[in-house]
Amino acid sequence: MDILDYMVRYGHEQVVYCSDPSCGLRAVIAVHDTTLGPSLGGTRMWPFPSEEAATIDVLRLSRAMTYKAAAAGLHLGGGKAVIMADPAKDKTEALFRSFGRFVDSLDGRYITTEDVGTTVRDMEWISTETEHVVGVPVSQGGSGDPSPATGFGVYQAMRACAQEVFGADSLQGKTVALQGFGKVASYLAGHLREAGASLVACDVSPRAAERAKKEFGARIVSPDEICDVECDIFAPCALGGVLNDSTIPRIKAPITCGGANNQLLEDRHAEALKERGILWAPDYVANAGGLINLSFEPTGYDEDAAHEKVSEIRQTMERIIAIAKAEGITTARAADRLVEQRLAAVRGIRRLAVE
Ligand code: NAD
Numbered sequence: 219m220d221i222l223d224y225m226v227r228y229g230h231e232q233v234v235y236c237s238d239p240s241c242g243l244r245a246v247i248a249v250h251d252t253t254l255g256p257s258l259g260g261t262r263m264w265p266f267p268s269e270e271a272a273t274i275d276v277l278r279l280s281r282a283m284t285y286k287a288a289a290a291g292l293h294l295g296g297g298k299a300v301i302m303a304d305p306a307k308d309k310t311e312a313l314f315r316s317f318g319r320f321v322d323s324l325d326g327r328y329i330t331t332e333d334v335g336t337t338v339r340d341m342e343w344i345s346t347e348t349e350h351v352v353g354v355p356v357s358q359g360g361s362g363d364p365s366p367a368t369g370f371g372v373y374q375a376m377r378a379c380a381q382e383v384f385g386a387d388s389l390q391g392k393t394v395a396l397q398g399f400g401k402v403a404s405y406l407a408g409h410l411r412e413a414g415a416s417l418v419a420c421d422v423s424p425r426a427a428e429r430a431k432k433e434f435g436a437r438i439v440s441p442d443e444i445c446d447v448e449c450d451i452f453a454p455c456a457l458g459g460v461l462n463d464s465t466i467p468r469i470k471a472p473i474t475c476g477g478a479n480n481q482l483l484e485d486r487h488a489e490a491l492k493e494r495g496i497l498w499a500p501d502y503v504a505n506a507g508g509l510i511n512l513s514f515e516p517t518g519y520d521e522d523a524a525h526e527k528v529s530e531i532r533q534t535m536e537r538i539i540a541i542a543k544a545e546g547i548t549t550a551r552a553a554d555r556l557v558e559q560r561l562a563a564v565r566g567i568r569r570l571a572v573e
Pocket of ligand 1: 364368397398399400401403420421422423426441455458477478479505506508
C-alpha cells in the first residue's frame with residue numbers, strides 16, 4: 219500500500235506512527251482534515267494482523283470522522299488512532315501513558331476518546347499525559363456515556379424521516395423494528411415508547427432481547443427475521459454492513475434509520491434503497507449524537523447545550539432530504555455533498571495578512 223498516494227486521494231493531512239518498545243506501544247494516529255477545527259476521534263485497540271491493516275483502518279475511520287463532525291455542524295475535524303495490541307491482555311498504565319505523550323506531541327491537532335477496545339479507565343491514563351482527551355468520567359468533568367445522546371439523535375433523525383414519508387413527525391402508532399438491543403437501541407426505545415410507537419426487537423443476546431420485552435414491551439423476533447418484519451421504520455442498531463443485496467429486498471418499512479455505524483455494505487446500496495423507495499437516514503448523520511455530546515467537553519461540559527445541539531440532527535436530516543429530492547440523488551450522496559460544501563466554504567475564506 220502506498221500510504222502517501224492514499225492520503226492524497228482521500229485528503230488526509232498527517233499520519234503519525236508511534237513506537238515505544240519499553241511498554242510495547244505500536245500505534246498509528248491519522249489526522250484527516252482540520253479545516254473546521256482540531257481532529258477528534260477514538261482510539262481503537264485491536265490485534266491487527268498487520269501494520270497495513272491497522273493503517274487502512276485508521277485512514278478510513280479518520281475520514282469518516284471528518285464527515286460526521288462536519289455534518290453535525292461541529293467545529294471539529296476528523297481523526298482516529300489505532301493501537302496494535304490485544305485489549306484483553308496488553309493493557310497497561312505505561313502503554314496508555316506513552317500513547318498519551320504521542321497525542322500530546324500533536325499539540326491539540328488530534329483529540330482522542332474511547333473506541334472499540336478502549337474504556338474510560340484507559341482515557342484516565344491517557345489524561346495524565348495530555349489534556350487532549352475527552353470521554354473522561356463524569357466525576358472528572360466529562361460527559362459520560364455517549365449512548366443516551368446517540369439514542370436521542372437517532373430519534374430526531376427518525377422524526378425528520380417520518381415528516382417526509384408520513385406527513386407528520388409524530389411516531390404515535392408507528393411500528394419500529396430494532397435490530398440489536400444494546401445501549402443505543404435501549405435509549406432510542408425509551409423515546410419511541412414515550413412517543414407512542416410499538417416496538418419489535420431482536421438481539422443475539424437472549425438477555426438483551428428479554429430486556430426489550432420486559433422494560434419496553436417489545437415483541438421479540440429472531441435476528442434472522444428482523445428484516446422481514448412488517449413495520450414503519452427499520453432501525454439497524456447492531457452491526458455494520460446490514461444493508462446489502464440480501465437484506466434490502468426484504469425490508470418492508472419505507473424508512474430505515476438507526477444507530478449502527480457503516481450500515482451500507484457498499485456505497486451502491488444507497489442507490490438500491492432509493493430504488494426500492496426506502497428513505498435512508500445516513501448513519502453518520504443519525505448517530506452523531508454521541509460525538510456532539512463529547513464535543514462539549516473541551517469547553518466545559520454543559521448537558522443542556524449538548525442536548526439542544528443533538529436535537530439539531532433533525533434539521534440536518536431535513537436538509538439532506540431536501541437536497542436529495544431537489545437533485546434526484548441518494549440521501550447518502552446528499553449528506554456527503556452537504557459536508558463537502560461546508561468544507562469548501564470554510565477552506566475558501568480569505569486570509570488576511572496583519573503586521
Ligand atoms: P452495544 O454493544 O451496546 O449493542 C449492540 C447490540 O447488538 C448488542 O446487544 C449485541 O448483542 C447485538 N447484536 C450483535 N450482533 C447482532 C445481530 N447480528 N443481530 C442482532 N443483534 C446483534 O452497542 P451500542 O453502543 O448500542 O452500539 C450499537 C451500534 O451503534 C454500533 O454499530 C456502534 O458502533 C454504533 N454507535 C454507537 C454509539 C454510542 O454512543 N454507543 C455512537 C455511534 C454509533
